[in-house]
Structures are given as C-alpha cells and as structure tokens.
Amino acid sequence: MPSTNDWINNPLGVVEEMFGASQNSSDSGWEAKVTEFFRQRLMEKDAHTWVxxxxxxxxxxxxxxxxxxxxxxxxxxxxxxFYMGAYETVDPSTKAKVLRCGKYKDVTECGVDLDSANMVTSExxxxxxxxxxxxxxxxxxxxxxxxxxxxxxxxxxxVVPSTSYVPxxxxxxxxxxxxxxxxxxxxxxxxxxxxxxxxxxxxxxxxxxxxxxxxxxxxxxxxxxxxxxxxxxxxxxxxxxxxxxxxxxxxxxxxxxxxxxxxxxxxxxxxxxxxxxxxxxxxxxxxxxxxxxxxxxxxxxxxxxxxxxxxxxxxxxLTHNNPLLPPAALEDSAASLAATLGEMASVRAELLAYFTQLLLGDVLAAEYLLLHLISNVYARRDVIPLGKFTLNLSGCPAAPAGPAYTEQLYRALQQLVPSAYRLSMTLHNMNQLRLVPRKDYVANRLLSGALQLAANTSLYLDETQLEQGQLDPAGVRNITALGNVVAWQKVDYDFNYHQMEFPSNINVLIASEGRSLLPSDCHVHLQPQVTPPNMEAYLGSALTAQSSSQLNKFRLYLTMARALDYSISEEVTKAVEDDFVDMRKDDPQSISADDLHSLLVVARLSCLSLGQSALSTDAWSRAKHIETLRKSRSEPEGRLNGNEP
Known part of the structure; x- marks a missing residue:
C-alpha cells in the first residue's frame, strides 16, 4: 500500500500501479478504484491538512x-x-512496445505509436x-x-524558503x-x-x-x-x-x-x-x-x-468557506451540536453590543444588521427567492464623516464574514464597471463581472458616494442589474444574442444617506445616540478592541446561524394565521400579504440568531415588536441624498 509520501508526492505512481494491475487482470473498474483510494486517504484524520x-x-x-x-x-x-486515455510507446532501439496510461496527464512520453490498436481516446x-x-x-x-x-x-x-520574500x-x-x-x-x-x-x-x-x-x-x-x-x-x-x-x-x-x-x-x-x-x-x-x-x-x-x-x-x-468551521461540522453528533447551539444566545448578545457600538448606539439598527448577516436564500418558489433579506441602512453620516464612516463599517463587516466586496457607487463606477459577465465569442470565454460572486458573499453597496450627474446606458444597465440581485437574486449574463439568467445568493447591504434608489427588503433609518468628534478614530478603536478569539466566536456564530435548519409546526402556523387575521380586522389598510411575508422572514432570522430551529409564539411576538419599532421611525424626504441621477 502506498505511503503518505507516495500518494501526495507521487500520485501518478499510484495511478500507474493500478492501471498496470488492471491490464494484467482485465479489470475495467480501475478508475473508480483510483478515486476511491484517494477519497479514503483524504478522509483520514487531518489528512486534508497534509495536502x-x-x-x-x-x-x-x-x-x-x-x-x-x-x-x-x-x-x-x-x-x-479529447485526450489519449491509453497509448503505446515504442522503444526506438529495441522496438519493444509499452502500454501507458494517459489519464491525469497533459503530456505523453516520446515515441507514441499513433497507429496502435490499443490506443484509447477519452473525453x-x-x-x-x-x-x-x-x-x-x-x-x-x-x-x-x-x-x-x-x-x-x-x-x-x-521547501520553505529562508526569507519572507514572496515571488x-x-x-x-x-x-x-x-x-x-x-x-x-x-x-x-x-x-x-x-x-x-x-x-x-x-x-x-x-x-x-x-x-x-x-x-x-x-x-x-x-x-x-x-x-x-x-x-x-x-x-x-x-x-x-x-x-x-x-x-x-x-x-x-x-x-x-x-x-x-x-x-x-x-x-x-x-x-x-x-x-x-x-x-x-x-x-x-x-x-x-x-x-x-x-x-x-x-x-x-x-x-x-x-x-x-x-x-x-x-x-x-463548499457550503461555506469559513476555515473555522469544517463543512462536516454540522453533521457531528447531536451532543456536540447542542453544546455549540447552547452558546449562541450569549454570543448573539456580545455581537449585538459590538454592532450597537459600530452603529453609533442604535440598538434597533444593530438588531437588523445581525439578522441581515445570517440571511440566506434557502429555497425558491417559481421566481421568488425565499430567505433573502436585503438591508438598506440609511441616515449614514454625511461628508466629511460619511466616507470614513461607511468605509470603516465595511472594514468591520469584512472582519466577520468569509467573503465580502464593497462597491462604491460613484457615478464613474456605475458608468464604467462591468458588473454583469459577458460572453466573448472571439476567445470563446466568459468575461467575468463584479456580480459573478459565490453564494453568501456580502455585497456592500456604498450609495453615499453617488454624486449628482448623468448615468449613461451602461450605468443604467448596472443599476438594473443591482436591482435584479436585490429583488430576485439573479444576474442576467450577457450573451449578446440573448441573456441567460443565473440564480444568485448574495447578501446585499446598502449604506445611504437618504432612502436608497434601489429596492430593499428592509429599510432602517439610523438614529445615532452618540456623536463622536472624530468618527474615524471612534470606529478604529471599536475595531481594534475586539480580540482574535472574540472575532473568531463571531465568525463561527454567523456561519452556524446561517446553516441551521428551520421549520414551523402546524400549531404555530395556525396561531400565526389567526393573529394575522386579527391584525387585518383592526386595520385592513395597514398590513398586507407582503407585510406578513416580511414578519415571517424576521421571525425566522430571529429564531436562527438564537440557535432555535423552530418558530415559537414568543419569537413571533418579538418579530412583530421590532417591526413596529422600525416602521415607526420617521424617514427623511427625498432619495439618493436629495439628488436624482
């Protein structure tokens, strides 16, 4: 049996050994044995760290x-x-023929007999x-x-180099x-x-x-x-x-x-x-x-x-790319999982306090930011993505504090999520950036765009940077593409002759002064409780105050909460339906089916944030309470900081 050194340093040796054995025994399943051999080796404890x-x-x-x-x-x-899966080489001096394996290779040995009946072409x-x-x-x-x-x-x-130089x-x-x-x-x-x-x-x-x-x-x-x-x-x-x-x-x-x-x-x-x-x-x-x-x-x-x-x-x-949480962690024993979930309520409280500090003392905005970060498109009903929770955080401090504030807030979020991208929505970027991937038929490849992102990437749209001016046709298309991501969680790739729809699962956070020009699932107007004289220094101290171990707890928490299963029992479903009917009776004009959907999304995220996998009547009441507080906040007049593009 090959040693660790063999299967990592010389995997082709393992392949050729199994290929040779199959020729002697006429075993047609040698390829499956190769993949199973490496799969078993990689399942050994810590084996993935050896590679x-x-x-x-x-x-x-x-x-x-x-x-x-x-x-x-x-x-x-x-x-x-197509490639040569098997081929014969001829020794020029002895004329001896040797059957060789071409799988997992880009080049062949010299002396290939192109007329050999044993050549196998594979795909x-x-x-x-x-x-x-x-x-x-x-x-x-x-x-x-x-x-x-x-x-x-x-x-x-x-071989580890003796210097820190990275060529x-x-x-x-x-x-x-x-x-x-x-x-x-x-x-x-x-x-x-x-x-x-x-x-x-x-x-x-x-x-x-x-x-x-x-x-x-x-x-x-x-x-x-x-x-x-x-x-x-x-x-x-x-x-x-x-x-x-x-x-x-x-x-x-x-x-x-x-x-x-x-x-x-x-x-x-x-x-x-x-x-x-x-x-x-x-x-x-x-x-x-x-x-x-x-x-x-x-x-x-x-x-x-x-x-x-x-x-x-x-x-x-990869369901996620958080190195602190192996992909199989959620499949561990029930006892281990229960111990982890038991700590989620306390970590949630610590993270909520951290967000409150970042959001200048606004506890309600901190609550919604936390819910946003654990949101996830868990299913689709026809064209409707279920679970998305785009957050528009308006009322962000204006210049000169504005850019410093939004940039520092992004830095804080980037320290917590595995993947993030800040798109500064300046007029120049909107008109010049390629957000939607486009097919290049000359080179026969897909030219990438900034919206070709992995699932659960946090997309931070800084709308405070958008100044007065004119959007050109490319800018209008980019704004439309952002709107499609927010509303439908999809990106329409440009194939010139037509567009092809690709589903996405991107967490979109919009930071703006007035209400965003883009749609959102939830709009929270920031109400600062503190006004630091130096915004950059204030947020910088909040960032540096978090230790590595504390940040790792937050990172684990956010990934775990997003990955948890969730369900609603028939009993709770009936209670929610009855409550909704009662709310409609009291004021039919103030609540609609869309409001019910929003309440259910907030209730679901509230449960997951506490490590609870099922909706309870208490969580439903809590969701109604914070939604009432959010809607009661006065919204500033105008859009796009009072300017239209």
Whole structure:
C-alpha cells in the first residue's frame, strides 16, 4: 500500500500501479478504484491538512505532478476535450512496445505509436477556476496559518524558503528546473468538441456558460489583448487554474465553490504550446485541422507557469468557506451540536453590543444588521427567492464623516464574514464597471463581472458616494442589474444574442444617506445616540478592541446561524394565521400579504440568531415588536441624498 509520501508526492505512481494491475487482470473498474483510494486517504484524520494548497503556497514551491488542493469558484466552463486515455510507446532501439496510461496527464512520453490498436481516446471537461472572489483577509490568514503549522512539523511536497520574500506568480520557475521532465515529452493529442454539437452535460439553464451560438456577433473583432486572469473583482490576486474533470461533470455548475484535490501539471511543454499560438509565431495553424481561432487557443491554453493545470481526483462542494468551521461540522453528533447551539444566545448578545457600538448606539439598527448577516436564500418558489433579506441602512453620516464612516463599517463587516466586496457607487463606477459577465465569442470565454460572486458573499453597496450627474446606458444597465440581485437574486449574463439568467445568493447591504434608489427588503433609518468628534478614530478603536478569539466566536456564530435548519409546526402556523387575521380586522389598510411575508422572514432570522430551529409564539411576538419599532421611525424626504441621477 502506498505511503503518505507516495500518494501526495507521487500520485501518478499510484495511478500507474493500478492501471498496470488492471491490464494484467482485465479489470475495467480501475478508475473508480483510483478515486476511491484517494477519497479514503483524504478522509483520514487531518489528512486534508497534509495536502498543500494553491491558495496558500506559491506555485514555484510546489512539486510538479504532486497532489495539491485548490479552494475556488468555477468562473467558466470550456468545451470538452479529447485526450489519449491509453497509448503505446515504442522503444526506438529495441522496438519493444509499452502500454501507458494517459489519464491525469497533459503530456505523453516520446515515441507514441499513433497507429496502435490499443490506443484509447477519452473525453474530459475543463473548468476555468479562480479563487473565491472577495475572500476576506482573515480567511486567507487562517488557512495559510494551518499550512505553516503543518509544514513546521513535517515536510511534504514543499521547501520553505529562508526569507519572507514572496515571488511573483508569473515567475516561470519550473521551465528551467533540473528536476522537471525532459523537453522531449509532447502534449497529448487534444481537440475540443465540434462547435456545432452540444457539449457534454450542456443543457439550457443549468448554469453552463458554454458556447450558445456558432458565430461571433459581427461587432466583435478578433484581437489579441494581453492575457488576464479574468478575476470577477478588480484588484484580486491569486492563482487561476484549469481544472480537468474526468467524470460526472454534469453535476457541476457555473459559480459553484469547490475544494479541488488534483494532480498538479506545470509542464514546460504546455507553455511551449501556448507560445505557438501567438500570432508572431512561425507556426501557422491549419484551419482544416483546428476549429479554434488563434485567440481562442491562446486563452484556453495559457502558460502553465501562469495558469497551472489541475487534474481532478477528488472534490467537495463548499457550503461555506469559513476555515473555522469544517463543512462536516454540522453533521457531528447531536451532543456536540447542542453544546455549540447552547452558546449562541450569549454570543448573539456580545455581537449585538459590538454592532450597537459600530452603529453609533442604535440598538434597533444593530438588531437588523445581525439578522441581515445570517440571511440566506434557502429555497425558491417559481421566481421568488425565499430567505433573502436585503438591508438598506440609511441616515449614514454625511461628508466629511460619511466616507470614513461607511468605509470603516465595511472594514468591520469584512472582519466577520468569509467573503465580502464593497462597491462604491460613484457615478464613474456605475458608468464604467462591468458588473454583469459577458460572453466573448472571439476567445470563446466568459468575461467575468463584479456580480459573478459565490453564494453568501456580502455585497456592500456604498450609495453615499453617488454624486449628482448623468448615468449613461451602461450605468443604467448596472443599476438594473443591482436591482435584479436585490429583488430576485439573479444576474442576467450577457450573451449578446440573448441573456441567460443565473440564480444568485448574495447578501446585499446598502449604506445611504437618504432612502436608497434601489429596492430593499428592509429599510432602517439610523438614529445615532452618540456623536463622536472624530468618527474615524471612534470606529478604529471599536475595531481594534475586539480580540482574535472574540472575532473568531463571531465568525463561527454567523456561519452556524446561517446553516441551521428551520421549520414551523402546524400549531404555530395556525396561531400565526389567526393573529394575522386579527391584525387585518383592526386595520385592513395597514398590513398586507407582503407585510406578513416580511414578519415571517424576521421571525425566522430571529429564531436562527438564537440557535432555535423552530418558530415559537414568543419569537413571533418579538418579530412583530421590532417591526413596529422600525416602521415607526420617521424617514427623511427625498432619495439618493436629495439628488436624482
């Protein structure tokens, strides 16, 4: 049985051993045995910490062809490609033939017999994956700390440098590495599925962004701009990766968040192939032999030193990316879960006090901010997303305190949630930013936009930055896209010929002076109880007053509360219905079906915030009380700080 060093440092050795055994015994199920072998190894205690992460370890420190992991979002899905699953090589001196396995590889050994009857052509899918957009610094720090702690005690697939220097990820370290494979290896014979044929696993509306038409719109001209890593958010850093999937790719969707375990491929032969696609290269692609344009080849086959390949062996979907709470934590024993839930009420009180300080002493606004942060789209009824709770916090301090206040408030929230993005709604940003992803038919890829976010990302819209001026057509489209996220939790991706709707699950918080120009599920006008002379210093002291252990408690609490199950018994349902009828009798004009829905959402979130998984009559009464207080607050006249765009 392979040792730990073998299956992490040399996973291809495990694969080839099982492949060879299958040829001797005519075992057709060897591929399933490979995936089961690695799955069982990764289930061992702390085994996942033994595998180095592309998120935390610079690429040039990782051993080629070793097992690595990558926490990522599926940003795009390319067409399926064909590869040599099995092939024969011929020794030029002895003429001896050897059957070899081509799975989990990008390059083959030299001397391939292309006329061999034993050659097997197989198919695999390629996903373009990027780090989870907007991942908070504390998530990366904790994940990196786990890696550092492990490597301090054991040496696995990486050499720790003697300095703190972090080289650029564009450094092509392994192309000149003496330990790298010889340059006589060659890329596997690959080809993408024919453009006129639907790709494997492709269906309308399943989250697939593959080619929707066979020709590019006439307005798009072929060009070769510098290759970018296509991150959804501006200023993002980190590795992008081409993940090769060998089975069950129909089960993956665009924007899924995954932790991928696979075999790292950074062969210099791949970079040579990428260089050949440059228009200045002496290699001229024959249109009769290649259905792809030079631009498409350049984008789909970037240098491996810049965009490594990862051949997937095992993966798990991430319901969250909080490193303090393993994905299986909610499936632990009932006793362990009960102990955790028992502390939620006390942590809630501490977090509420912290939010009250951040919101200048406004306890009611702090209550609604807490409910907002644990909201989650848990189901959809036709086109209606259930569980969303967009919060418009108006009355935020105006300039000169305004920008400092909204920025510091975002910093405080970013310290608590795993993923967040602050969109400053200046006129320039609204008119210039690409919020909605768009299909580039020339390069056959999806150009990302700022609304291509992972589920449960906190989107902080700073409307206090929007000044008087004119929105151009792009700005109007961006405002419409934000409104669709708020109202319907969807983003309509632009495919030029048509739009394709993609569901989202984004927690939207709108900070504004007057009531927002965007719709919201809940509007709370801030009523400060304190007026600090120096707003930035006041909020800065509130941030630094929280210890790491206290912040970790808050982070765990928010993730746990969002993930809890929830139900309403028949008895409580009947009591709520009777109460609603009584409220309608007292004042039919003051309460509607929408008000009932809002009350049920607030009651649900109030229960979850206390660690309760079922609605009680007390929670219902509490929801009615705070909703009455919220509606009783006077709202300032005007919108958008008194100015219309």
């Amino acid at each position: 180095p992460s592309l998120n935390d370890v610079p690429l040039h420190y990782l051993k080629p062809n070793s097992l690595v992991k990558f926490r990522c979002l599926i940003q795009d899905m390319f067409d399926p490609e 695999r899918q390629t996903f373009y994956c990027v780090p989870i957009p907007g991942e908070s610094p504390w998530v990366k720090e904790i994940s990196s700390c786990v890696v550092d702690c492990f490597y301090a005690g054991a040496c696995q697939a990486r 650029s990820r564009q450094k092509r370290s392994y192309e000149d590495d003496d330990d790298e494979d010889d340059m006589d290896t060659q890329p596997q014979a690959q080809g993408h599925a024919h453009n006129g044929t639907p790709a494997a696993g492709e269906s309308q509306g399943n989250g697939d962004s593959k080619r929707q038409e066979t020709e590019a719109p006439s307005g798009q001209k072929a060009s070769s701009p510098p290759l970018d890593l296509n991150f959804p958010l501006p200023g993002e850093q980190g590795p992008a990766c081409l993940v090769k999937v060998y089975a069950d790719w129909d089960g993956f969707k665009l924007n899924d968040t995954l932790e991928v375990y696979g075999i790292l491929s950074v062969s210099p032969a791949l970079s040579a192939l990428s260089d050949q696609t440059d228009t200045s290269s002496s290699l001229i692609l024959d249109p009769a032999e290649c259905m792809e344009t030079a631009e498409e080849l350049r984008v789909h086959s970037p240098p491996a030193s810049l965009v490594p390949r990862l051949h997937l062996i095992h993966t798990q979907r």
